[in-house]
Structure formats: C-alpha cells, structure tokens
Amino acid sequence: HCWMPFSPQTFSFVFNGKLPDSRRSRGRNYEAELQRCRPEVALVEFGDYHPLKPIMVTDTKTRHGARKGSTSSSSSSSSSVPPDPLSSMLDGTDPLSMFAAASASETPDLGRKRKEKEEEAVGADFEPWSSKRGEILARFTTTEKLSINLFMGSDRGKAPSPGSSAVSEKVRTRLEELDDLEEGSQRELLNLSQQDYANRIEELNQSLKEAWASDQKVKALKIVIQCSKLLSDTSVIQFYPSKFVLITDILDTFGQLVYDRIWSMCSDPRPLPDSFTVDDVNDTAKETCLNWFFKIASIRELLPRLYVEAAILKCNRFLNKSGIQETLPRLTAMIKGIGDPLVAAYTRAYLCRPLLTEMMERCKKLGNNALLLNSVMRAFRPEFVADRATDFIGMIKDCDEAGFPKHLLFGSLGRSLACADPPESERLTILNEAWKVITKVRSPRDYVNCAEIWVEFTCRHFTKREVNTILADIIKHMTPDRAFEDAYSQLQSVIRKILTYFHDFSVLFSMERFLPFLDMFQKDSVRVEVCRSIMEIFIKHQLDLTRDPVILNAMLHICKTMHDSVNALTLEDERRSLALLIIGFIRMVSFGRDFEQQLSFCVEARATFCNLEPVLVQLIHACAAYSFITIPSLSSIFSRLSLYLLSGQVALANQCLSQADAFLKAAVSILPEVPRSISVEGKLRSSESFLLDFTNNFLAMLLVVPDHPEHGVLYLVRGLLNMVQDYTWEDNSDAKVRVYVSALPLLAAMGQETYVYSVPKVDSNETLYGGDPKFLSEINKLCETLIGQILDHLKVLGRDEGTRRQGALAFSLFGVLLAHGDLRNNKLSQLAVNLWNLSHKHGHCEPRVSVRTLEFVKHQAQQPDMSHLSDTVQRLTLQSRT
Numbered sequence: 001h002c003w004m005p006f007s008p009q010t011f012s013f014v015f016n017g018k019l020p021d022s023r024r025s026r027g028r029n030y031e032a033e034l035q036r037c038r039p040e041v042a043l044v045e046f047g048d049y050h051p052l053k054p055i056m057v058t059d060t061k062t063r064h065g066a067r068k069g070s071t072s073s074s075s076s077s078s079s080s081v082p083p084d085p086l087s088s089m090l091d092g093t094d095p096l097s098m099f100a101a102a103s104a105s106e107t108p109d110l111g112r113k114r115k116e117k118e119e120e121a122v123g124a125d126f127e128p129w130s131s132k133r134g135e136i137l138a139r140f141t142t143t144e145k146l147s148i149n150l151f152m153g154s155d156r157g158k159a160p161s162p163g164s165s166a167v168s169e170k171v172r173t174r175l176e177e178l179d180d181l182e183e184g185s186q187r188e189l190l191n192l193s194q195q196d197y198a199n200r201i202e203e204l205n206q207s208l209k210e211a212w213a214s215d216q217k218v219k220a221l222k223i224v225i226q227c228s229k230l231l232s233d234t235s236v237i238q239f240y241p242s243k244f245v246l247i248t249d250i251l252d253t254f255g256q257l258v259y260d261r262i263w264s265m266c267s268d269p270r271p272l273p274d275s276f277t278v279d280d281v282n283d284t285a286k287e288t289c290l291n292w293f294f295k296i297a298s299i300r301e302l303l304p305r306l307y308v309e310a311a312i313l314k315c316n317r318f319l320n321k322s323g324i325q326e327t328l329p330r331l332t333a334m335i336k337g338i339g340d341p342l343v344a345a346y347t348r349a350y351l352c353r354p355l356l357t358e359m360m361e362r363c364k365k366l367g368n369n370a371l372l373l374n375s376v377m378r379a380f381r382p383e384f385v386a387d388r389a390t391d392f393i394g395m396i397k398d399c400d401e402a403g404f405p406k407h408l409l410f411g412s413l414g415r416s417l418a419c420a421d422p423p424e425s426e427r428l429t430i431l432n433e434a435w436k437v438i439t440k441v442r443s444p445r446d447y448v449n450c451a452e453i454w455v456e457f458t459c460r461h462f463t464k465r466e467v468n469t470i471l472a473d474i475i476k477h478m479t480p481d482r483a484f485e486d487a488y489s490q491l492q493s494v495i496r497k498i499l500t501y502f503h504d505f506s507v508l509f510s511m512e513r514f515l516p517f518l519d520m521f522q523k524d525s526v527r528v529e530v531c532r533s534i535m536e537i538f539i540k541h542q543l544d545l546t547r548d549p550v551i552l553n554a555m556l557h558i559c560k561t562m563h564d565s566v567n568a569l570t571l572e573d574e575r576r577s578l579a580l581l582i583i584g585f586i587r588m589v590s591f592g593r594d595f596e597q598q599l600s601f602c603v604e605a606r607a608t609f610c611n612l613e614p615v616l617v618q619l620i621h622a623c624a625a626y627s628f629i630t631i632p633s634l635s636s637i638f639s640r641l642s643l644y645l646l647s648g649q650v651a652l653a654n655q656c657l658s659q660a661d662a663f664l665k666a667a668v669s670i671l672p673e674v675p676r677s678i679s680v681e682g683k684l685r686s687s688e689s690f691l692l693d694f695t696n697n698f699l700a701m702l703l704v705v706p707d708h709p710e711h712g713v714l715y716l717v718r719g720l721l722n723m724v725q726d727y728t729w730e731d732n733s734d735a736k737v738r739v740y741v742s743a744l745p746l747l748a749a750m751g752q753e754t755y756v757y758s759v760p761k762v763d764s765n766e767t768l769y770g771g772d773p774k775f776l777s778e779i780n781k782l783c784e785t786l787i788g789q790i791l792d793h794l795k796v797l798g799r800d801e802g803t804r805r806q807g808a809l810a811f812s813l814f815g816v817l818l819a820h821g822d823l824r825n826n827k828l829s830q831l832a833v834n835l836w837n838l839s840h841k842h843g844h845c846e847p848r849v850s851v852r853t854l855e856f857v858k859h860q861a862q863q864p865d866m867s868h869l870s871d872t873v874q875r876l877t878l879q880s881r882t
Contacts, residue, residue, distance in 0.1 A: 133245050137198075142239040146197045148189040148230065194239065201227070201246040205253055212257050221295065224254045224311070228304035234342050244346050248307075251350070255311035262289050262318055281318045289318045302337050303347070310351050369395070370404030377412040382420035389413065389422040393433050407441045407450045410434045414453035418460070427461045439473055444483035448474065452490040452497075459501035464511050467498065471513040475520065484520040491520060495530055503541035509554040518558075528565045528578075531558045535581040538588075545590035552601070555585050556608065563609050579614035586618055595630050602626065620654040628662060637674050638687075641667055641694050649701060655761050661708060664716055667698065671723040676730055688735045695724065695739050699746045703755060704764045713778045714750075717743070721786075734805055737793045740786045741812050747786075748820035751779045787813075787831075794838070803842040811839035811849075818857065824868045833875045840878070850878055 189200065204223055211219040227250045234240055265285040266272040272280060281289075292312060299305040310331060317323050331351055338344040373395055377385050385392060396409045414434065422430055434454055441447040451474055458470050474494065478484040484491060494517075502508045509515070521527040535558065546552070559582045566575060586605060591597040602622050609615040627647045634640050648663035671691075678687045702716055724739045749756055755766050769775040790813055797806035814835040823829045839845050854876055861869035 133249075136245050137242050140239060140241040142194055142236050144236050144239070145190070146192040146194065146236060146239065148192065148197065148200055149233075194242075197243075198246055201250070205250045208250060208253055209257075220254065220257070221308075224250060224308055225299060225304045227251070228307040229301065231307065231346065232303050232340070232343055234340060237342070240342065240346070244350075248350055251307055251311040254308070255314070258292055258312045259315055262315060266318075276317075278317070278319065278321050285318055289315050293319075302334065303343065306331060306334055306338075306347055307350065310347075313351075314354065370399040370406075370409060373399065374404060374409055374412050377409070377416060382416040382418075385413065385416035386420035386422045389417060389430050390426050393430065397433075405446070406437050407446055410437055411450045411453050414450070414457055418453065418456040421461070424461075431458060431462070431466070435470075435473075439477075444478055444481075445487065447477050448483075448487045448490045451477075452493050455494050456497045456500075459497055464502070464507050467502075468511040468513050471511065471517045475513060475517060478520060482522075485522065488521065488523060488526045491517075492526065492530060492533075496533060499533065499537045503537065505538060505542060505546075505551050505554075506548050509550050515554065515557070524565055528562055531561045532578070532581060534558055535562070535585065539581065539584035542588055545588055547589065547591050547597075552589065556605075559585055560608050563612060563615075566611050575612060576614065579612040582609055582612065582615045583618040586615070586622065595626060599623070599626050617654050617656065620651065620656055621659065624651050624656055624659040624663075628659070628666070631666075637670065638678070638690055638694070640670060641674075644670075645694070645698060645701065652701075652705065652759055652762060657706065657762070660705065664698075664701070664705065665719070668716070668719045668723055671720075672727060674727070676728070686730060688730060688733060692735055692738060692742075695720065696742050699742055703746055703749055704757065704759045704762065706762070706764055706768055713775060714782065717746070717782070732802070734793070734797075734809055737790050737809060738812070740790050741809070741816055743786055744783060744813075744816045745820050747779050747783050751776055804844045807839045807842055807844040810835045811845055814839060815853070818853075823872055829868075829872055833872065836876050847878070854878065 192200065204227055208220050208223045211217075211223065227247045231244065231247055233243075262285050263272060265288060266276075266281050278286075292315065293309070296305060296308045296312070299308065309327075313324050313327065313331075316327055320326065328351070332348070335344055335347050335351070338347060373392070377392065392413055396406055396413070399406060399409065417430070421427075431454070438447065438450050438454065441450065451470070455467075455470055458466050471494075474491075478487060478491070498508070498514075518527075518530065521530050535555075538555065562578045563582065566578065589598075589601060591601065602619050606616060606619045609619070624647060627643065631640050631643050631647070634643070644663045644667035648660045648667070651657075651660035651663060674687055674691055676687060677684045678690070679685075698720060699717075702720075705716060707713060708715060721740070721743060724736055727736070729736050750765060753766065753771055755764055758764055758766075765775070790809070794806055794810060797803070797809070814832055817823070817828065817832045817835070821828050821832065823832060840850065854873070857869055857873050857876065860866045861873050
C-alpha cells in the first residue's frame with residue numbers, strides 16, 4: 001500500500017501547476033510625504049511687509065481738487081493724518097467729539113446686554129447674521145480678478161471768510177469736507193484675487209475703527225461712503241453676494257459705533273435703560289444723533305446715502321417715539337431710484353435685515369404673500385420656522401394658489417421641519433394639514449418632490465404606521481403610467497431617509513408597503529444601488545445575530561437582487577463590493593443549536609449566490625463551522641475520521657486554511673480512539689485495513705497542506721506518525737510499519753522543487769520553503785528514522801519465523817526506494833538490492849510480480865537520466881521456488 005492521491009470525485013488538483021509570483025506595491029514613507037506637502041515657513045520682517053506690496057496700483061485719473069501727496073486709501077493707518085477739520089476748528093466743542101472719552105470708557109457688559117435684549121425681540125431661535133455670513137462667503141466665490149476704486153478726499157483745509165459767523169463757518173467746513181469725498185483723487189487697485197479683495201476690505205474695516213478711536217469721525221465717514229459705492233459694481237456678478245457681506249460688515253461696524261457713542265452720551269449720570277424712550281434721551285445726545293442724519297443726508301450719491309442711513313437706522317430711537325416706522329417707507333421709496341435691479345434687491349435686503357418681526361406682520365397682512373412667505377421660510381433658521389410652524393401653515397392656507405403653488409410652500413416648510421422639531425403637541429396636526437395639500441397635487445413630479453421632503457419629518461416623529469401610510473400614498477401616485485421612472489432620485493431619497501431613522505429591520509420589513517415600494521425601482525442600476533444602501537445600513541446597525549424569518553426572507557430577496565445583477569461585464573471591484581455586503585448578511589444569521597436549520601440556510605444561500613466566489617467561500621466557512629460542530633456527535637469513529645478528512649479537503653480547496661488545519665488536527669487527535677475491531681454486518685472484524693486506508697489518504701492530503709507558521713516544520717506529518725507509533729496495534733501486525741512505508745513517498749514528494757499536484761490558490765510547502773536546505777534536511781532526517789524503524793522490524797520478523805511477512809514488507813520498501821529514492825547513492829542502491837534479495841530469499845514473492853518489476857527496472861535503465869540503474873539491474877536476480 002503506497003501513498004494514494006485524492007480521488008477526483010472529492011478533490012480537484014492542478015498537476016505540476018505553479019502559482020504566479022505576487023506583485024508588490026511601491027514602498028512609501030507617508031510621514032515624509034506629509035512633510036513635503038506642507039507649506040514652507042518663511043520669516044517675514046513685519047517692518048517691510050505690507051499686504052498691498054504685490055498688488056499693482058495705478059493712477060487712472062485725477063479729478064479736480066486733488067493735489068500731490070494725497071493718500072491712496074484710508075486703510076493706511078500708519079501714515080500721518082492731518083488734524084480733523086471739525087475738531088480743530090471747533091476746539092473740541094463739536095458734539096461729535098465732546099464725548100469721545102465717555103464712549104471709550106463704555107463697559108463691554110453694556111454692549112453685550114443690549115445685544116441680548118435685541119435678540120430677545122425675535123427669539124433665541126433667530127439666526128444671527130454672523131452665522132449666515134460664513135455660508136455666503138464660502139458659497140459665492142470667483143477666480144476672476146477684482147478691483148477696488150477708492151475716491152478719498154484731499155484733506156485740504158480752507159480759511160474762513162471774513163465776517164462769517166461761527167455757525168455758518170462750521171456748516172461750510174463740514175460741507176466742504178463732504179465735497180472732498182466726491183472730488184478727491186481716484187485710485188484703482190487692480191488684479192486682486194478674491195482673498196486679496198477680502199483682506200483689503202478688512203483693512204478698511206480696521207482703519208474705520210482706528211479712525212473712530214482717534215476721534216477722526218469724518219475720516220471714518222469717508223471710509224463708509226467709499227465702501228458703499230463699491231456695491232454699485234456688479235461686473236463680477238457671481239461674487240456680488242460675498243462683496244455685499246464684506247462691505248456690510250463695515251456698515252454694521254459704523255452703525256454700531258455711532259449707536260454706542262450716542263448711547264454713552266445718555267449714560268451720565270446713570271445708564272440708559274434697555275426699554276428707554278425718547279424722553280429718556282438728553283438734548284446733547286439728540287443733537288449729536290440729528291447731526292449724523294444731517295451729515296448723511298448731505299451725501300450726493302443715492303446708493304451710499306441709502307446704505308449709510310440704513311446702517312444707523314436704529315439711532316432713530318433717540319429722536320422719536322415711533323423709531324424706524326416713519327423712516328422705513330421713505331427709504332423703501334428711495335430704493336426705487338436705483339437702476340440696477342440686483343443692486344436694488346440687495347439694498348432692500350440690507351434694509352430689511354433687522355426687521356424680522358415687521359416682515360412677519362407684513363406677510364400676514366398682504367393678500368398675495370406666497371413668494372415673500374417662501375423666501376422667509378427658506379432664509380431663516382429651521383428652529384425659528386419650526387417653533388412657528390402652525391402660524392406658517394395658517395399663512396400658507398391664506399395664500400393665493402394661482403400666484404405661487406401651495407405645495408412649494410409646504411415643501412419649504414418641510415425642509416425646515418426636517419432639521420428642527422416643532423412643539424410635540426402640534427406635530428400630528430402639522431403632518432395632517434400638510435398632507436391634505438400634498439396628496440391633492442396632480443403632477444407626479446411636483447407630488448414626489450414635496451412628498452420626499454415630508455418623509456423625513458414623518459420618520460423623525462412618528463411610527464411605522466404613519467410611514468407605511470406615506471409609502472402607500474407615494475405608490476398610489478407614482479405607479480400610474482410608470483411615473484416612478486422619472487423620479488428615481490426622489491424615491492431613492494425616500495429610502496435613505498427611512499433607513500436613517502429605522503434601524504430595527506424587523507420593524508422596517510414589517511411595513512406592508514416597504515417591499516412594494518422597492519419594486520418601483522425597475523432600472524437595474526438604480527435597483528442595485530438601493531439594495532446596496534439597505535445592506536450597508538443593515539451591516540452597520542444590526543448588532544445581534546438574527547433568525548427572524550421576516551428579516552431573512554426580505555434580506556435574501558435584496559441580496560439576490562444584487563447577486564443577479566452580476567454578469568460577464570461586471571467589474572471585479574463591483575463583484576467584490578457586492579460579495580462583501582452579502583457575506584456581511586450571512587454572518588449575521590444564526591439558528592443557535594438548531595443545526596439543521598443552519599445547514600438548510602447555507603444550502604439555500606449557496607444555490608442563490610453561486611455567481612460570487614467570495615460568497616461561496618463564506619458559505620464554505622459556515623458549512624465548515626457546522627461540520628466541525630456536528631461531526632463529534634456521530635457515534636461511528638470511522639465516519640468521524642472520514643468526515644474530518646473530507647471537510648478538511650473541501651476547506652483547503654476553498655482557501656480556508658485555518659478551517660482545514662483544524663479538521664486535520666481533529667482527525668489526528670481521535671486516532672487513539674479507533675478500536676482494534678469493528679462490527680461489520682453483525683460480525684467483528686479487524687479495523688486495521690480501514691485505518692490503513694484512512695492514513696494513506698491522510699498522508700496524500702498532507703502534501704498540499706502548508707505548514708502552520710507557529711507549529712514548526714512538518715508538524716502534521718510528525719503528529720500523525722506519533723499517533724501511529726503510540727497506537728495499540730494487534731499482535732503480530734505489520735500495520736504500523738506499513739504506515740511508515742507509505743509515509744516515505746510523501747516525504748520524497750515534499751522534497752521536490754515542483755509538487756506533483758497542488759490546490760489552486762493555495763501555497764503549499766514548495767512555495768513556502770522554496771527548496772530551503774534546512775527544510776530538505778528535516779525531510780532526510782525523518783526518512784532515515786522511518787527506514788531505520790522499518791529495517792528493525794524486518795530483523796524482528798526474521799527471528800520470529802515471519803518470513804512471508806518479511807518478504808512482503810521488504811518488497812514494498814524496495815518498490816518505494818526504486819520509485820522515489822536516488823539510487824545513484826551507492827548505499828541506497830545497495831539497500832535496494834538487499835531488500836530485493838530478502839524479499840526473494842524464502843520464495844514467498846509472486847514470480848509474475850517479480851518478473852514484471854525486473855522488466856520495468858530494465859526499461860527504466862534505458863532512459864538517458866536513469867542509466868545508473870544498469871548496475872542495479874545486473875545485481876537483481878530471480879530465484880526459482882524449491
């Protein structure tokens with residue numbers, strides 16, 4: 001009995017096959033690459049540095065009244081500034097400069113308290129302008145070059161005319177300085193990037209603060225006027241919203257400075273209360289406030305005059321009881337004089353920005369206010385809209401359907417409610433009122449656009465019953481005329497929103513309309529994408545193993561949809577991605593100790609997912625685990641051994657190395673349990689023949705099993721031989737030695753550069769060791785040990801008069817040496833001749849077998865690489881029986 005290869009029915013091999021060399025990726029040092037990607041640090045001498053240095057500044061023209069040496073920008077705060085004409089001529093008696101010290105001493109707490117008080121008027125959920133600012137700057141960008149045109153005054157002073165009064169002189173001086181704003185030199189900054197433009201505007205903002213702090217109020221006003229004029233330029237229209245934000249920052253700064261200054265003038269001897277009236281304002285503060293409005297009214301151009309007055313609009317509180325109510329209509333009418341509609345629209349936006357309460361009241365009063373109402377819901381924070389959702393619904397009901405469809409208004413409302421929660425007691429009413437309108441929309445496109453928005457609100461606050469009702473209504477509207485084919489993106493959004501809020505898949509799949517909703521995805525690519533999204537959420541959130549039949553049936557249907565999309569054109573990455581998702585589902589299925597159910601599921605899954613090899617491997621893993629658990633429960637020891645070996649072969653054929661290793665070790669471990677006799681058809685028979693068959697098959701299997709990296713060289717072979725040595729064999733039995741003889745061909749095959757057979761995609765020891773001398777040395781040592789054990793047993797048989805057994809065993813060992821040994825070695829050649837003679841010594845060898853063997857050796861000796869057998873053949877003689 002020599003070693004035996006696996007039968008084709010149980011195992012598949014590639015003869016003389018070699019696996020291709022593995023590729024290696026480029027070696028990378030990620031830390032070094034990260035350092036190279038970082039910007040270099042350059043030291044800057046701040047004394048020489050100025051952000052405008054790389055910008056080309058050109059004098060395009062000089063208007064009348066300019067003189068040499070005039071400043072190019074009010075942001076150059078480091079340059080020497082001539083005295084303020086107003087403060088120098090009035091000797092500090094000008095109301096604009098009287099309380100400079102008082103304004104500087106105002107505590108930050110007062111400003112903060114006033115700000116908090118103002119926020120209370122619109123509610124804590126009102127989104128401040130500062131939060132919108134960043135969004136606008138990030139959204140509206142440009143790569144085009146920008147420019148800034150600045151018209152700064154000449155700062156010239158004029159001597160007073162003889163005989164003029166102090167009052168008329170004061171007025172003339174102020175008007176002349178304001179004229180300088182119009183008649184100064186023009187400077188144009190060209191080729192500015194967006195960042196350069198923003199930096200330049202920020203410098204002007206800082207210059208405004210510095211001018212104000214140094215009591216140069218006229219210079220501060222000049223900066224505000226010139227910045228306001230920049231808003232008339234719409235040449236780079238996509239950047240205009242960001243320009244509006246940057247420049248209105250300067251206007252806001254100026255307005256706050258003026259307001260704080262007047263406020264501080266009223267704080268002596270005690271602070272002004274938050275709910276002050278005009279009667280609480282002293283005359284000096286009123287005069288200063290009125291002076292500012294007169295000065296702004298002297299600005300000749302409409303646009304800067306509007307913006308600057310709007311910036312100090314809230315200062316009207318210091319002058320009259322009605323505050324801004326009388327001023328707003330006048331400013332609104334003035335905006336009609338702006339010719340550019342974009343500039344006019346943004347001017348209105350700036351005028352309305354503090355005026356949320358007034359806008360809400362106007363929305364309620366106007367008859368056809370749908371467009372304005374929609375703009376309010378889209379612009380303000382979701383929390384603000386959610387807290388007033390009932391009010392908004394009432395206003396939507398009162399809107400004229402012809403001017404602006406109500407479903408669009410409900411869509412805007414739904415977007416806000418998807419991000420913020422309305423009062424809990426109002427949620428059901430809100431949903432019912434909204435859906436009454438949505439479900440009546442006739443156009444499938446308009447309907448699904450609105451329904452898709454409200455699905456999220458429904459999922460956030462309601463149960464599966466309400467969500468199932470929504471799904472049923474969507475199916476009802478989108479099924480006729482296959483309208484769903486034009487709305488896949490919206491329907492996908494519905495699925496994503498449901499999956500965001502429903503992670504319990506037993507609840508999800510218990511919705512009657514969920515799977516019918518999936519049936520609307522008729523396009524293959526879209527259907528697979530939807531199934532993929534469901535699987536990703538399942539794998540992410542399904543933490544516990546499941547055997548729920550509702551989940552299993554639905555998930556098998558979804559996985560089958562993904563599997564059936566695979567064809568010959570499917571990319572390998574796509575195959576791998578789908579396989580991983582299906583494997584993730586299979587791993588979450590467990591029937592506990594119900595092994596029959598587990599095996600049934602694996603069989604069904606294998607038949608369903610036969611086109612994806614990784615899934616089949618995973619099923620092999622599952623089946624291997626099932627086999628490993630159930631095999632020990634079998635009563636027949638040989639059934640257990642056969643199944644362990646067969647399971648190990650299947651696992652190895654599917655690249656499940658750890659499972660194959662576990663099966664083989666389990667088989668070796670139960671060898672001592674094999675009884676010496678077994679019952680066959682009611683009769684006791686020796687078990688040696690069965691055990692020998694098993695060990696021969698096991699040895700043939702070991703050729704392709706790679707060594708475990710932690711257990712040493714040939715650890716399975718050594719473990720088997722140790723078990724064979726320790727097993728209690730029958731008396732007068734040669735079975736143990738025959739196992740040793742069968743092990744020799746295995747060891748000889750392991751020493752080859754290329755193995756006689758291999759398992760696809762499995763690296764055997766030929767690849768792992770690559771003919772390493774230490775590995776070959778271990779094989780030779782083990783062979784010597786086995787041959788020594790066999791020869792010792794042959795000697796024992798000679799003494800015990802077991803000549804027939806001795807002859808048969810010697811002839812078997814001769815056949816092994818002839819087939820696998822290197823007979824060019826004189827010692828080995830002599831051993832082969834001795835074994836031949838020993839096998840024929842007592843005439844127990846079958847003559848026909850001997851003759852055929854000798855003829856085979858002679859034929860082999862004629863081969864070019866086997867000529868060394870010629871000498872051996874001459875020493876092999878046939879002995880006749882006597």
